[in-house]
Amino acid sequence: MPPYLPPPGLDAGTDLVADKSAKPPGRRRFLQGGAVLAGAAATLAGPARAVGEALPVPAWTRSQGRPAAGPYGQPSGFEGRVIRRVREGAQPTFPTAASSLTPLADIFGTITPNGLVFERHHAGIPDIDPEQHRLVIHGLVERPLSFSLNDLLRFPAVSRVHFLECAGNSGSEWRPARKLTVQSLHGLLSCCEWTGVSLGTLLQEVGVAPEAKWLLAEGADAAAMTRSVPLDKALDDALIVYAQNGEMLRPEQGYPLRLLLPGWEGNINVKWLRRLKLGTAPWQSRQETSKYTDLLPDGTSRQFSFVLDVKSVITGPSGGQILKSRGRQQITGLAWSGHGRIRRVDVSIDGGRNWEEAVLQTPVLDRALTRFSLPWLWDGGPAVLQSRAVDSHGNVQPTRSQLIAARGTESAYHYNGIQSWQVLPSGEVHNVHV
């Protein structure tokens, strides 16, 4: 057996296609420090298979199934563990000012099913009647206008795939490593196809006054949450979204309207959007001063830090999982950047000493989750798995040590350090810091 594996694109049962810019990993030795892997390859036994046992014809083949599915389809009853959860060990003080996390280890491809998109609310989920809801655009405009949902549906529709990540995602990693799952550590992350109206089109409708430089976005929930948005971003690529993954927004995602600012921190993508007010300067709302600012070791804070930096995480194997047998494993994960496309993802199994380029699932989209994978022969010994993303602007995901050296441990938001998963000889996988 050679000390490397064929590229996953050649395997049956996978849709992964090698990115044209990436050399297939199978043409090289997977690890430069190949002794571990070569030794493993020489002694590996395949997973145990029962021999000679006849495959039975099960009950579901011998009788009719249920009638055509009901009004709204649900996952198989066997998938009941694939659910959003609150962070392990963190019951919220106020259930309506809380979050739930996407089960990153149990989803596939790059699109997050609507029922599994992470939540973060500040005053619960309002039940908004779309007939009564209005979006008002006013302030420094020529024609203040009120739009009903019906009005917005008459504008040209735009659909784009973008990730959404809370600025506080992975925030527990500023602290000593806790043995949490990838869902608990990094699950404030999802990716949808969003459909709506270009905000630039609506701003054209109201006519922006020349002195306008910022706009205030406000929600209709009981937090009436507000964030200031630079006008340049609003005109560049902002969407007023009414649908996700082919259906109207879920209530917890802002039904019937939300703001979407591609690549920018989750909080500013204001849900239940009811008002946009144009002005000359940021409003200095609570959510852009007391929260979502990054406190640095010298006591100053970084403000209006909107863009989410390049980041990746291995979702399998990941924290809390147990490798049941030695031999072939499929390392897989997600990469993303608020600056642009993912250009490449490197994977290490020795805690960052040696790296190999992973295969990216295509198409690789701008500011969208990108799936990567790499086969791995596990010899049963200890290993530390890491992934490191590079984006189309050449930004390289930093290590945790590099982040902390620059920012200390109190900045709370915008953690994008390399994640390390320790694999023990028992097969258990744990979050560690190297």
Next chain:
Amino acid sequence: MSMFERKPLAALVGALALSAVLSACHSQPVRSGQPLGLGTPVAAAQLAAWDIDIDADGRGLPPGSGTVAAGQRIYETRCIACHGVGGQNGIADRLAGGQGSLATKTPVRTVGSFWPYATTLFDYVRRAMPFDSPQSLAPDEVYAVSAYVLHLNGLLPADGRLDAASLPRIVMPNRDGFKVDDRPDVVGTRCMKDCVPGS
């Protein structure tokens, strides 16, 4: 479809004529840069109940005023259950203390130690507090609660009073503590072989 089956030639001619008409009309409403004429004009008076934002200069502050003493009375009935006695040790965010702690290893972020503008306090209390009954306080009550929270932070005397003129003039201790995003402050490196882990 049945029309096409019965009179294919007439249908084809009709369709061509229709498409010519459509393409002639088509360029009108979607011409780039032209408004589509959708939406309903809205007057400032209609927006009064929504247009409640206060900017950093205090624009938008309503008439009215409130004292520290009145604010303490409101605080002790509406706020204390979550924010604690004196704005500390509650189950919700700490409101007071922490000044001078931001550059230490245990920074304490409160209204007094961290918030750069007093106007934010009024805006937030008016729109989102009390948690169990948002937007229920009258302007005088919001001024009063704001005055009390500032007093708890040593930023207003016990006999102090706030109104639209005085609130924006409160100088918050951390007013100059913020800088606009200056990333990238951390630059990763793409080493592939014999790298130093964690570096």
